[in-house]
Amino acid sequence: MKCIGLTGGIGSGKTTVARIFSMLNVPVYNSDEAGRTITDKNPLVKSAIKNQFGADIFDQNDNLNREKLSAIVFNDSTALAKLNAIIHPAVAQDFKTWCAKQSSPFVIKETAILFEHGLDKQLDGVIVVEAPDELRIKRVMHRNGIMEEAVRNRIQQQLPQDELISRADWVIHNNEEQLLIPQVLAIYSHITA
DSSP: OEEEEEEOSTTSOHHHHHHHHHHTTOOEEEHHHHHHHHHHHOHHHHHHHHHHHOGGGBOTTSOBOHHHHHHHHTTOHHHHHHHHHHHHHHHHHHHHHHHHTOOSSEEEEEOSOSGGGTGGGGSSEEEEEEOOHHHHHHHHHHHHOOOHHHHHHHHHTSOOHHHHHHHOSEEEEOSSSSOHHHHHHHHHHHHHO
């Protein structure tokens, strides 16, 4: 079974592209969603986060305060690296377990951070979804209800789109000028050929 990575900067539309692949019966593993589940339910991960960022990063019901954690890590690259070092190995193991249960010709691993941690070396190809920065900012502000400066800070924490594109096997342009479905179908046909 082939494993194809799907990535792009915040607000690029990778989740929309992942949904299209899902409609084509391609299993999609959402790394962000898995990370949230793991931080909510995995006692070892929760303990490591508490040790690194303090017990007050969780509320009285032992639920992670994501806003508080985001305010820390998206303004401090060292803190973000420490959080990633806690979560990424757990997500990698979860993905391996998930893959073992799949039986399709290929799967998609949707992840915001792919090249930064060398995950591309474990994949059979990479799809990058790109969109103009101003459109990405507008999408994230609307979706998450956060200010432009916060979105720009998150963009600064990610690899530049030009670098993502240069390292991609396939690029999907999500600029509201080109249709997504034909681009996804072309890649699907290429992978399954």
